[in-house]
Amino acid sequence: MTDVIQHKAYARIGLLGNPSDVYYGNTISISITNFWASVKLEPSEHLIVKPHHFHDLVEFDSLNHLVNRLETEGFYGGVRLLMAICKIFYKYCKNNLIDLHERNFTLSYDTNIPRQTGLSGSSAIVCAALNCMLDFYKIRHLVRVEERPNLILDAEKELGIVAGLQDRVAQVYGGVVFMDFGKTHMEKLGHGIYSPMDISLLPPLYLIYAENPSDSGKVHSTVRKRWLDGDDFIRSTMKEVANLAVEGRQVLLQKDYAKLASLMNHNFDLRSMFGDDALGEMNLKMVEIAREVGAASKFTGSGGAVVAFCPAGPLQVELLQEACEKAGFIIQPVQVASSFLNDMDLGNSSST
Ligand SMILES: Nc1ncnc2c1ncn2[C@@H]1O[C@H](COP(=O)(O)OP(=O)(O)O)[C@@H](O)[C@H]1O
Numbered sequence: 001m002t003d004v005i006q007h008k009a010y011a012r013i014g015l016l017g018n019p020s021d022v023y024y025g026n027t028i029s030i031s032i033t034n035f036w037a038s039v040k041l042e043p044s045e046h047l048i049v050k051p052h053h054f055h056d057l058v059e060f061d062s063l064n065h066l067v068n069r070l071e072t073e074g075f076y077g078g079v080r081l082l083m084a085i086c087k088i089f090y091k092y093c094k095n096n097l098i099d100l101h102e103r104n105f106t107l108s109y110d111t112n113i114p115r116q117t118g119l120s121g122s123s124a125i126v127c128a129a130l131n132c133m134l135d136f137y138k139i140r141h142l143v144r145v146e147e148r149p150n151l152i153l154d155a156e157k158e159l160g161i162v163a164g165l166q167d168r169v170a171q172v173y174g175g176v177v178f179m180d181f182g183k184t185h186m187e188k189l190g191h192g193i194y195s196p197m198d199i200s201l202l203p204p205l206y207l208i209y210a211e212n213p214s215d216s217g218k219v220h221s222t223v224r225k226r227w228l229d230g231d232d233f234i235r236s237t238m239k240e241v242a243n244l245a246v247e248g249r250q251v252l253l254q255k256d257y258a259k260l261a262s263l264m265n266h267n268f269d270l271r272s273m274f275g276d277d278a279l280g281e282m283n284l285k286m287v288e289i290a291r292e293v294g295a296a297s298k299f300t301g302s303g304g305a306v307v308a309f310c311p312a313g314p315l316q317v318e319l320l321q322e323a324c325e326k327a328g329f330i331i332q333p334v335q336v337a338s339s340f341l342n343d344m345d346l347g348n349s350s351s352t
């Protein structure tokens, strides 16, 4: 009864096809153990959502400190995410006639995912919290794995954040997943078709990032509006982006890494549809630096971090490391997470 429940959810990299997940496209995404968010649920008398001592700072040294902090980190931390998933979870259970016991809990969180860098720090917090609640109420078998990414996305939608499913799928499934968000099954099933791939198909990848918060909701809103208005250029470019993941799946199965490099670069080039202002100068610089040494590179998400691949091998990796250090960017090898699904999760899944 008094057991503490704790779950981690990891950062993710959009390897190919992002951001077409927001637009009935396809992606290949990877869950990585380099960074994670963790959420703790402790039974308690009242229902409490605890602010994080750093990410939800409300006490400052001075007015100058407060303003500086808001300008670099924005207004929000993770508390709103935890509250939003509580609301979505409760409503989902109610609508699906899932009985919840009446005991209360305290939620707290921590994260080392660089903030708002397109590594999916937001949905990691939400995903870890959802896992805690599934265990607290012992209803894991009643909420299918394919549905869970939708709940996580709904929590962020509740806050007005424009985002897609790829982050949430990678964080629920783990490993490498090919995702098909085609309109037909999105409308018929209410979710995409998610096919885990063998993680050993991936070549060594590198993560480059800078402390450079960018708001994924803001980055996406203009393109989203143009897509909804039926803008021909945005619609056709987004289809092209989606096809890169479809092609990428075959390319990975054949271990054709030269082709993988060209697909990654093409993916980034198509992101120019967002416009340089939305993409951000520092983000563009990260991609440029990788390309200068002949590495393939693209955004992991909506901006802040870049995934790079060195098709020419270790010497090229050294050049890339030197170039990043010189420019003040952090670079580290990507550590791919294995699948997170257990027997109970797989037992209630219909499409994996
Ligand atoms: N590391 C973090 N710590 C606390 N809250 C975060 C963090 N990262 C994101 N958030 C919360 O999630 C919201 C959306 O973040 P988002 O732009 O999607 O970033 P990311 O690329 O990391 O997912 C932020 O406005 C903030 O409320």
Ligand SMILES: O=C(O)[C@H]1O[C@H](OP(=O)(O)O)[C@H](O)[C@@H](O)[C@@H]1O
Pocket (backbone or CB within 6 Å): 014, 018, 019, 020, 021, 022, 117, 118, 119, 120, 121, 122, 162, 163, 164, 165, 166, 167, 216, 299, 300, 301, 302, 303
């Ligand atoms: O633009 C993208 O590639 C992704 O942007 C968001 O992810 P984030 O890590 O918050 O930048 C969004 O949630 C994803 O669905 C997009 O593919």
Ligand SMILES: [Mg+2]
Pocket (backbone or CB within 6 Å): 120, 121, 122, 123, 163, 167, 216
């Ligand atoms: Mg996000």
